[in-house]
């Protein structure tokens with residue numbers, strides 16, 4: 001439930017309220033909005049304690065949160081959340097933020113040249129996988145920490161913040177050390193121990209939608225991260241599995257306006273995995289911006305035929321640069337900057 005405070009509530013009254021929340025075994029989450037200050041009371045069946053808080057000084061009103069996810073819901077927080085990444089980049093504001101780079105980190109030279117190229121085209125964050133969740137155990141599994149070191153070198157070289165995936169609870173600390181944004185892949189969306197672990201991390205988390213997750217399940221996974229202490233969650237629609245087999249997955253563009261309605265968290269789109277075919281990435285990227293995505297994550301590789309994973313869906317650097325020019329026009333048409 002949400003406690004809305006009276007405009008003139010004193011610090012002592014607020015402390016009494018948060019003290020009572022803790023005493024009853026719940027956790028208080030204070031939000032200072034433009035007009036009002038609210039305190040979320042989070043925990044199982046918090047609403048049964050409503051009368052206790054209603055009787056306390058400084059309390060204006062109490063509203064239940066009807067959804068099974070609380071902290072990430074629009075009911076809990078009306079204003080859009082803007083997440084600052086570092087290096088002057090933030091996601092969820094007016095600016096469309098594009099992350100780009102190879103699916104898997106391969107050689108140092110290729111990573112550095114791709115990083116330079118995507119930066120020159122206007123990407124704000126460099127992507128690159130070091131731990132790869134591959135469907136076949138015989139496919140390339142990623143360079144691990146060696147890859148993370150290369151990514152850190154590319155950041156030093158270009159100044160671009162970097163995003164990379166963590167697959168295992170035991171690797172969270174290491175990945176957090178190298179990454180500016182920690183990626184949770186589609187296949188780990190219900191790895192609840194991993195969600196709890198990145199909830200304790202100090203870096204923002206990009207949470208991909210699962211191959212077959214409903215929007216509600218996805219938002220509950222985001223809730224795991226936020227309620228464990230990390231409010232900086234960026235959602236990423238990456239296509240879902242349907243009966244259609246012409247493309248790798250089916251882009252659920254419905255999800256963007258629906259998630260914006262249900263949650264205050266920023267949402268970006270990954271058309272590379274969503275479509276899986278190079279020539280269809282650009283139209284879906286443009287459509288994503290048009291329907292309200294806050295950003296994109298796109299795979300780019302200078303020699304896709306030699307990429308260690310996802311070559312067929314990787315754009316060449318020059319194709320990526322052309323797409324960025326087109327995206328600027330779409331962004332402008334929907335009142336965003338790029």
Ligand code: PEP
Pocket residue numbers: 103129133184185186187208238270273
């Ligand atoms: C990736 O970003 O390379 C990736 C494996 O994505 P997903 O988890 O969406 O399949």
Ligand code: MN
Pocket residue numbers: 103104273299309310
């Ligand atoms: Mn990939």
